Amino acid sequence: MDRFLITGGAPLKGTVRIAGAKNATLPIMAASLLCPGTCEIHEVPDLRDVRVMCEILKLMGAKVEAGKGYCRIDAASVAACEVPENLMREMRSSIFIMGALLGRLGKVKVSYPGGCAIGPRPIDLHLKGLSALGAKITEKHGYVLAEGPALRGSDVHLDFPSVGATENIMMAAVKAQGVTVIRNAAKEPEVVDLQNFLNKMGAKIRGAGTDTIKIEGVSDLYPTSHSVIPDRIEAGTFMLAAAMTQGDVHLENVIAEHTEPVAAKLRETGAEVVSSGEGIYVTARRRLQAVDIKTLPYPGYPTDMQPQTMAMLSVAEGTSVAIENIFVNRFKHVDELRRMGAQINIEGRAAVIRGVERLSGACVEASDLRAGVALVLAGLVADGQTVLENVYHIDRGYEALEEKLRRLGAQVQRLKESR
Ligand code: EPZ
Numbered sequence: 001m002d003r004f005l006i007t008g009g010a011p012l013k014g015t016v017r018i019a020g021a022k023n024a025t026l027p028i029m030a031a032s033l034l035c036p037g038t039c040e041i042h043e044v045p046d047l048r049d050v051r052v053m054c055e056i057l058k059l060m061g062a063k064v065e066a067g068k069g070y071c072r073i074d075a076a077s078v079a080a081c082e083v084p085e086n087l088m089r090e091m092r093s094s095i096f097i098m099g100a101l102l103g104r105l106g107k108v109k110v111s112y113p114g115g116c117a118i119g120p121r122p123i124d125l126h127l128k129g130l131s132a133l134g135a136k137i138t139e140k141h142g143y144v145l146a147e148g149p150a151l152r153g154s155d156v157h158l159d160f161p162s163v164g165a166t167e168n169i170m171m172a173a174v175k176a177q178g179v180t181v182i183r184n185a186a187k188e189p190e191v192v193d194l195q196n197f198l199n200k201m202g203a204k205i206r207g208a209g210t211d212t213i214k215i216e217g218v219s220d221l222y223p224t225s226h227s228v229i230p231d232r233i234e235a236g237t238f239m240l241a242a243a244m245t246q247g248d249v250h251l252e253n254v255i256a257e258h259t260e261p262v263a264a265k266l267r268e269t270g271a272e273v274v275s276s277g278e279g280i281y282v283t284a285r286r287r288l289q290a291v292d293i294k295t296l297p298y299p300g301y302p303t304d305m306q307p308q309t310m311a312m313l314s315v316a317e318g319t320s321v322a323i324e325n326i327f328v329n330r331f332k333h334v335d336e337l338r339r340m341g342a343q344i345n346i347e348g349r350a351a352v353i354r355g356v357e358r359l360s361g362a363c364v365e366a367s368d369l370r371a372g373v374a375l376v377l378a379g380l381v382a383d384g385q386t387v388l389e390n391v392y393h394i395d396r397g398y399e400a401l402e403e404k405l406r407r408l409g410a411q412v413q414r415l416k417e418s419r
Pocket of ligand 1: 022023024026092093120121122123124125126127160161162163164165186303304326327328369370397
């Protein structure tokens, strides 16, 4: 498996263009199964998860043409309704297929999405919503079968504002008879992007971005084209990298509002964050100050930024507390940061981080996408060299990370696995 070799010490300087959002692209690709015709999606990031989703759509009978930054999905002849277990295990986002196929074919069979490094990934809220729409849910032998040839609108109150459950219910409801209301819905920008895509197809959805989403069932949907919003987590990752290396970086192709939770926190550390029409500028002239974070659903601090933020706080001046409220086991990066000299204590959902002057390069392992990129950030400020194993995790969610970092002056190279 590929590894990264990172030599720390260089401040990041220059301009980086942020790619389209992985977590908007994946549900939108799945949603294209809802309409018999060809949808075009632009600003598609070149990621492993996107390639896996292309494979799944093809297995369902869609014709998929993917190129640089776009994919064309012809779902006219979609007929299969079972997602193979190996692909479900490969990527949790396969679960989005449920809502789309239920809405299109009235039947779908998936295996439980694999748990992953950040904890169990239950789908009870997804299933609660789909059964509220009238789907008959059968769970056995690790599979879930949902059958609902004639879904009808319903009121669904989510116990937790689950992003995936909100998106799955939206997709299943667009062609249901009558009106569906999702209460305590997720408010993430990616949910809004999915609403906008579905409405371009002829759906009638209002309220995405608030905690109440209303979907009026329609009988027909039509092919459309859509450009995916920029990736606020990739943007946040580069913003932290710029600040913790005491650099000066300009981010292009960003929606400042979506990165505000991270920008606000960065300003508390003493970094300068300025957003203008051309993007976001992040500058830091001195060592950052310690700050506290607690992860919450949007617009709270994003859980997908928690590992990267912990890397930044590991070298801040003072002691910080990071509380992870979204996932039960999202501290896998802590042991690896400790190997680099970070002083971190875990107390349940809270991590106490005592900032040190310098980390030291070490051999470390990526356990998942965001933990992996947190270790890249740590390597950028560590003394000496860091070797990061299992870089394939990073390839799931960051397009050409090492090239983008090198263009900003970082010393990062990919060591290809000898075949
Ligand atoms: C989405 O995952 C994102 N993935 C995650 O990003 C992100 O961390 C997460 O939302 C929270 O923002 C995609 O959009 C593809 P949830 P999702 O359902 O939908 C519990 C990344 O790094 N829960 O909002 O799976 C769940 O266990 C990834 O890009 C239930 O209990 O997140 C978790 O504790 C990681 N029952 C919490 O809710 C359910 O039925 C949040 O999960 C569903 C979720």
